[in-house]
Amino acid sequence: MIEAASFPVKPFTKMVGGSRKVHPIVVRWTSPFCWKMEKTLHLMRVRCRNTEFLFQKNGGKTFQFRCCNDGKYDSKGFDGSVGMKKKLAVFVSGGGSNFRSIHEATLQGFINGEVTALVTDKPGCGGAKYAAENGIPLLIFPKTKSSIDGLSQLELVSSLRKLKVDFVLLAGYLKLIPNELVRAFPKSILNIHPSLLPAFGGKGFFGLKVHQAVIESGARYSGPTIHYVDEHYDTGRILAQRTVPVLSSDTAEQLAKRILHEEHQLYVEVVAALCEERVIWREDGVPLIRSKDNPNEYS
Numbered sequence: 001m002i003e004a005a006s007f008p009v010k011p012f013t014k015m016v017g018g019s020r021k022v023h024p025i026v027v028r029w030t031s032p033f034c035w036k037m038e039k040t041l042h043l044m045r046v047r048c049r050n051t052e053f054l055f056q057k058n059g060g061k062t063f064q065f066r067c068c069n070d071g072k073y074d075s076k077g078f079d080g081s082v083g084m085k086k087k088l089a090v091f092v093s094g095g096g097s098n099f100r101s102i103h104e105a106t107l108q109g110f111i112n113g114e115v116t117a118l119v120t121d122k123p124g125c126g127g128a129k130y131a132a133e134n135g136i137p138l139l140i141f142p143k144t145k146s147s148i149d150g151l152s153q154l155e156l157v158s159s160l161r162k163l164k165v166d167f168v169l170l171a172g173y174l175k176l177i178p179n180e181l182v183r184a185f186p187k188s189i190l191n192i193h194p195s196l197l198p199a200f201g202g203k204g205f206f207g208l209k210v211h212q213a214v215i216e217s218g219a220r221y222s223g224p225t226i227h228y229v230d231e232h233y234d235t236g237r238i239l240a241q242r243t244v245p246v247l248s249s250d251t252a253e254q255l256a257k258r259i260l261h262e263e264h265q266l267y268v269e270v271v272a273a274l275c276e277e278r279v280i281w282r283e284d285g286v287p288l289i290r291s292k293d294n295p296n297e298y299s
């Protein structure tokens with residue numbers, strides 16, 4: 001549901017020529033899966049009978065709305081004109097809430113991409129169940145004695161190539177990504193980790209163990225990190241972080257819940273930037289994200 005607009009809502013019944021004036025429009029996305037995004041976009045309005053089209057001036061997305069009288073719009077979603085949708089493979093080992101957030105954001109049009117495969121080492125996990133319910137192809141990796149239908153490293157790379165995957169997104173995947181895959185997808189594999197790397201990362205640091213270590217250290221802040229994946233656990237180039245306060249009374253579960261909420265929004269924003277090719281690499285090798293609203297701003 002996309003709601004609210006900053007320009008006056010007037011019902012209109014006849015074709016009106018396109019307005020070339022650009023309006024700052026507050027556009028809010030709320031997904032059924034509780035994440036909320038709000039952005040002020042500078043859009044042109046074109047009225048056509050009882051439908052209002054909002055265009056991003058730079059030839060970006062086209063937003064199609066049915067005009068209502070109460071200041072809200074029903075979105076028919078985007079017919080994205082920002083170029084071909086990027087193909088995403090998501091790797092999960094557990095509940096898959098980050099996977100769900102990303103998938104929903106692709107359905108809402110917030111991410112100019114589509115999830116073309118779910119890869120997991122745990123075929124019975126929550127992420128695998130969600131994939132099955134949503135018709136997303138499931139790949140098992142790695143091949144083990146208990147997962148005989150699992151793929152080998154070369155089979156996994158070949159499968160992702162056949163699916164024309166552009167980006168690989170790790171979201172609670174608990175196995176080491178092999179060098180073959182890292183090299184096959186240079187600057188195209190991201191991971192989300194629930195601490196402010198480089199602190200509290202590396203082998204043995206996953207799930208509640210991360211939050212327990214943060215609490216025991218006395219750190220006053222923690223938060224999610226999204227980074228590129230290299231051959232080692234959690235040592236790749238950092239792309240985005242958010243800070244979350246650590247309360248003196250926090251249990252690992254309470255801190256995990258607070259950080260997970262930020263993860264859902266941060267990963268969606270970062271993947272949206274990735275799919276709109278707004279990630280650039282500074283001369284010293286640090287990746288930056290170009291702001292959607294102000295092309296001169298980077299973070």
Ligand SMILES: Nc1nc2c(c(=O)[nH]1)N[C@@H](CN(C=O)c1ccc(C(=O)N[C@@H](CCC(=O)O)C(=O)O)cc1)CN2
Pocket residue numbers: 170173174175176177178182191192193194202203204205206228229230231232233234235236
């Ligand atoms: N090549 C890479 N592979 C993976 C990375 C990475 O940065 N580079 N990130 C991890 C995700 N992760 C932290 O964000 C992480 C996951 C798991 C472990 C870990 O210690 N795993 C245990 C096995 C756990 C299990 O099987 O239940 C281990 O290796 O002994 C550390 C960090 C995903 N892959």
Ligand SMILES: NCC(=O)N[C@@H]1O[C@H](COP(=O)([O-])[O-])[C@@H](O)[C@H]1O
Pocket residue numbers: 092093094095096097098099171172173192193194205206207210260263
């Ligand atoms: N080191 C890896 C690690 O700990 N990843 C963490 O696993 C959780 C997965 O949750 P989800 O399955 O609900 O997205 C997330 O908090 C993610 O940061």
